[in-house]
Amino acid sequence: MWVSWLSSGLLILGALLGSLGAHLQFNPLLAVAGTALLAGMVISGLTECRLGR
Numbered sequence: 001m002w003v004s005w006l007s008s009g010l011l012i013l014g015a016l017l018g019s020l021g022a023h024l025q026f027n028p029l030l031a032v033a034g035t036a037l038l039a040g041m042v043i044s045g046l047t048e049c050r051l052g053r
Contacts, residue, residue: 011040
Protein backbone atom coordinates (compact mmCIF):
# COMPACT_ATOMS: atom_id res chain seq x y z
CA MET A 1 0.00 0.00 0.00
CA TRP A 2 2.80 2.42 0.83
CA VAL A 3 4.33 1.88 -2.62
CA SER A 4 1.26 3.37 -4.29
CA TRP A 5 1.47 6.35 -1.93
CA LEU A 6 5.14 6.76 -2.82
CA SER A 7 4.32 6.64 -6.52
CA SER A 8 1.56 9.22 -6.29
CA GLY A 9 3.70 11.42 -4.06
CA LEU A 10 6.54 11.38 -6.57
CA LEU A 11 4.16 12.22 -9.41
CA ILE A 12 2.66 15.14 -7.51
CA LEU A 13 6.08 16.36 -6.37
CA GLY A 14 7.39 16.16 -9.93
CA ALA A 15 4.44 18.14 -11.27
CA LEU A 16 4.83 20.85 -8.63
CA LEU A 17 8.59 21.09 -9.10
CA GLY A 18 8.17 21.16 -12.87
CA SER A 19 5.68 23.98 -12.64
CA LEU A 20 7.95 25.97 -10.33
CA GLY A 21 11.01 25.23 -12.47
CA ALA A 22 9.22 26.36 -15.63
CA HIS A 23 8.04 29.52 -13.92
CA LEU A 24 11.55 30.33 -12.69
CA GLN A 25 13.18 28.96 -15.88
CA PHE A 26 15.64 27.04 -13.71
CA ASN A 27 16.96 23.99 -15.58
CA PRO A 28 18.35 22.03 -12.59
CA LEU A 29 14.94 22.16 -10.94
CA LEU A 30 13.33 20.93 -14.16
CA ALA A 31 15.81 18.03 -14.22
CA VAL A 32 14.87 17.08 -10.65
CA ALA A 33 11.18 17.33 -11.55
CA GLY A 34 11.66 15.09 -14.56
CA THR A 35 13.52 12.54 -12.47
CA ALA A 36 10.75 12.54 -9.85
CA LEU A 37 8.09 12.09 -12.55
CA LEU A 38 10.04 9.27 -14.18
CA ALA A 39 10.55 7.51 -10.84
CA GLY A 40 6.84 7.87 -10.06
CA MET A 41 5.88 6.35 -13.42
CA VAL A 42 8.30 3.45 -13.03
CA ILE A 43 7.11 2.67 -9.50
CA SER A 44 3.51 2.93 -10.65
CA GLY A 45 4.18 0.51 -13.50
CA LEU A 46 5.93 -1.96 -11.23
CA THR A 47 3.04 -1.77 -8.78
CA GLU A 48 0.55 -2.57 -11.54
CA CYS A 49 2.63 -5.50 -12.80
CA ARG A 50 3.19 -6.91 -9.33
CA LEU A 51 -0.48 -6.78 -8.39
CA GLY A 52 -1.53 -8.30 -11.70
CA ARG A 53 -4.04 -5.64 -12.67
